[in-house]
Amino acid sequence: IQTLSGRTSILFSAMRSATLAGALALCLSTTCAVDLLRVRMEPSVKTFSSPNWEQGAQVSADEEVQLQFFLKHGADKISAFEQELLQLASTKSARYGEWLTAEAVTARLAPPKRHLDIVLGFLKLHGAEDKCEINVHRDVISCTMPGTTAEVLIGTPLYHYSHAKYKAVSIIRVAAPYSLPAPVAGVVSLVAELIRFPALRTSKLVSEDAPTASAESSDAWSQCGTLYESFTNIAVLQERYGFPTISSSATGNGIALAEFQGQYYDDDDLEAFSSQCSLDSTVTVDSVVGGNTPTRCSIGLEPCIESLLDIEYAGAVGQSIPISIYYSSTYSILEWATLVGDDNSTAPVHSVSYGNDEVQQISDEYMYSCNTEFMKLASKGISVLFASGDQGVWGRSGYAPTGEFHPDFPADSPYVTAVGGTDFLVKSQIGEETTWEDGGGGFSNVFAQPSWQADAVATFFSTSTDLPASSYYNATGRGYPDVSALAGTQNAYFISYKGGSFSGVGGTSAASPVVAAIFALVNNERLAAGKSAMGWLNPFIYENPSAFNDVTSGTNNGGYTGGFTAVAGWDAATGYGTPNWDALLEAAMSY
Structure with missing residues (x-):
């Protein structure tokens, strides 16, 4: 846990007497919102660079970036959903093949509305809610916003990275840990895509004049030419x-x-x-x-x-x-x-x-x-x-x-x-x-x-x-x-x-x-x-x-x-x- 300043007493007082949603609501009406106690996200991450990716310039102030906020699911919901899914997929079950509609999935897995409201309130506070979309299952919020706004939300700068070998492939990532205000971090699993540097997978191209098939092989081999x-x-x-x-x-x-x-x-x-x-x-x-x-x-x-x-x-x-x-x-x-x-x-x-x-x-x-x-x-x-x-x-x-x-x-x-x-x-x-x-x-x-x-x-x-x-x-x-x-x-x-x-x-x-x-x-x-x-x-x-x-x-x-x-x-x-x-x-x- 980290704090951006010492002015956290309002938050502590609110959290002692109210829910996370109430704490954030209180802060939204005060200046404390910009100084909330912040929680580091994905705390196990130790590396924020890759030898295969070269760091470039910081994103510009008006450059649009996308952030996706993935809300947490309760362990009980996930466990029950897994058990039901196995019934739908097992040929030994009377429910085999009775796949769910999107609405049915949402009914089973969607986080409480108050959790969604916490994140939306946080985005609104920073003027970032205008270009946000909530997915059909109401557990992912995808937002497009200026780079400076995104950096304020996650508490750290964003940079361009290009692949060392495939220069045309570029991504935007953080170069240090990112964080969210404690009430928001309490309902969000992660913000994507901020820290992963992919190892690009390429298929193996072989010689165009590889040896031909043996004489005993099927004629199928020559379908695309001898x-x-x-x-x-x-x-x-x-x-x-x-x-x-x-x-x-x-x-x-x-x-x-x-x-x-x-x-x-x-x-x-x-x-x-x-x-x-x-x-x-x-x-x-x-x-x-x-x-x-x-x-x-x-x-x-x-x-x-x-x-x-x-x-x-x-x-x-x-x-x-x-x-x-x-x-x-x-x-x-x-x-x-x-x-x-x-x-x-x-x-x-x-x-x-x-x-x-x-x-x-x-x-x-x-x-x-x-x-x-x-x-x-x-x-x-x-x-x-x-x-x-x-x-x-x-x-x-x-x-x-x-x-x-x-x-x-x-x-x-x-x-x-x-x-x-x-x-x-x-x-x-x-x-x-x-x-x-x-x-x-x-x-x-x-x-x-x-x-x-x-x-x-x-x-x-x-x-x-x-x-x-x-x-x-x-x-x-x-x-x-x-x-x-x-x-x-x-x-x-x-x-x-x-x-x-x-x-x-x-x-x-x-x-x-x-x-x-x-x-x-x-x-x-x-x-x-x-x-x-x-x-x-x-x-x-x-x-x-x-x-x-x-x-x-x-x-x-x-x-x-x-x-x-x-x-x-x-x-x-x-x-x-x-x-x-x-x-x-x-x-x-x-x-």
Whole structure:
């Protein structure tokens, strides 16, 4: 706790005799409001800089910035909501698939109105309420205001930061702790986005003249041209996973993709990809939230590779299913999640190819707030899939021979489906898969192991004969990934980029949109039959393991020692394995 001056007696007197709301109301009528006792927010944060980000100028007085105030939820409300959500998502429940409306979620989770009034009163006091919006669930207040006003609210200056390598990527952050007046801090979990410096995730671009496939391999390899026979393409995926090509989309179906760090798309690339791979129809984007700047896709070190990989393969697997894009220029998973949560017409399946290590998220408050947003999306029947990471168990923080593994967030949130990576066991031959050594997987240090996963994890520990030392991971944490798909650079994904150039890309950033699109195909069948969308997938996955091709070999050690080795059943290398369309559809349609 810190004070801006010594004049706090009015506040102390008020707080001894009134509620937090009453204390703030009293101060709003006096000069003490500008001198309130302030409370440091996200107090566990120790670092306010990053070697990958270069500090620039302080924000100017008239420069508009956005602050998001996330209100706290009572522990009892969260616990009750989690129990109800499990009933909606478990195939063993009579309520399976009875997803909630936005109004129902609000009724269950919204903080008391007086808490909202405290924050709104604080904003009004500083003239910052004019450009504020309250989200549909009445627990997030998003405001746009001049930089100087924002600095007064949070008690510290704001600065521009640019990425050391990707200069076009810029963010606004604090360089020191931020704080709020005590009554406001009592009802606010955090203010976003102020302290996180993201470690940008990039897919691996491989050589354009990689060796061709072996003579014994399927003709599917040559679908996109003999020059690119070594690359995974839609025909290879279709032969391996068995999903169909559809010609129409069921009403209400869709696939949404989240893009950050200046990852836009160019229609020329989508047309070139579709033509080169002889798709039945051209991959298109049906709606964009946040704008698109296609000219950015012809410049830079890795122009639009992440976004084009997402779009090209979500569109190729889920042909005819509408695709929407959500852009965030601030690289904020939390901002993205609230944006999706406020969109009542959003797609029922979302794929996100971004994430960082838990330790890089800086504060538990941030991860818990994200998790709550994911929970709300899950309750409304929205499937959210995240790539599990591309550095094996060691994560972006790197190999630490005497330390611990670095689990990936948001992939290890219980309310998202984490997609790991595989390679073909025999290069260029469509068939059995093995663990991709760089695929993310492990156990969370933040989120406890959920009940729907307990039996699978217990079996993994009892049957695995090659476990890492227990000091490297938290055996009681949420295990991930849940499922997997081809992701490695051994047979990288064929893509079009830079206006019609072709190359190959590897990573779980490829696996996630593929699995998301396959579940969108499942939704197509369910919706057409009058059933609900699949929604939160994890209980269904753990209750129907036979819907996936089990992967039983390989270790996700990231090229170092350690890592988890795939075994029969669920494992922390590939989850339950890769999609088996016939079995998956049969299971999904039986409920």
